Amino acid sequence: MKVAVRYFSRSGNTKKLADAVAAAVSVAAKPVDCDLEEPVDVLLLGTSLYAGTYDVSVAAFIDRNADKIGSIVNFGSSASGKSTLPKIKAYAEAKGIPVEERMYVCPGHFLFLHKNRPNDQDLANVAEFAKSVIR
Numbered sequence: 001m002k003v004a005v006r007y008f009s010r011s012g013n014t015k016k017l018a019d020a021v022a023a024a025v026s027v028a029a030k031p032v033d034c035d036l037e038e039p040v041d042v043l044l045l046g047t048s049l050y051a052g053t054y055d056v057s058v059a060a061f062i063d064r065n066a067d068k069i070g071s072i073v074n075f076g077s078s079a080s081g082k083s084t085l086p087k088i089k090a091y092a093e094a095k096g097i098p099v100e101e102r103m104y105v106c107p108g109h110f111l112f113l114h115k116n117r118p119n120d121q122d123l124a125n126v127a128e129f130a131k132s133v134i135r
Helices: 013-025 056-068 085-094 120-134
Strands: 003-007 029-031 040-048 069-078 099-107
Touching (some): 003 013, 013 029, 013 040, 013 069, 013 120, 040 056, 040 120, 056 069, 056 085, 069 085, 069 120, 085 099, 099 120
Parallel strands (some): 003 029, 003 040, 069 099
16 A cells, blocks of 8 residues: 655644654655645545634645545544644545544643644653544
């Protein structure tokens, strides 16, 4: 099975998660401005919630790479505790890309909220999540 990890992270929280995911599945984590070099069965896509949605660069990545993505598994961080899954799912599925119902989301440090998150336990949890969805 071919797997890739891409992410968008303003603060570095989702990048930390993406690095843990990539290590767990033995691939490199790259930002969404790096297109897929070849088709993948599963794209592990790290996104963060900003003002109730994901960054526009995530949609642009999906648009540019839609023909190379077999399915998407979403993970990320959020200061509010909400996930990007509903919006990512709607956008990708409108392009014909299935999105896994399960998502990993953990608190992300923002201003005075969730200091030191994601922490070591969050990183271990997201790594286990990644392994479980590509089995």
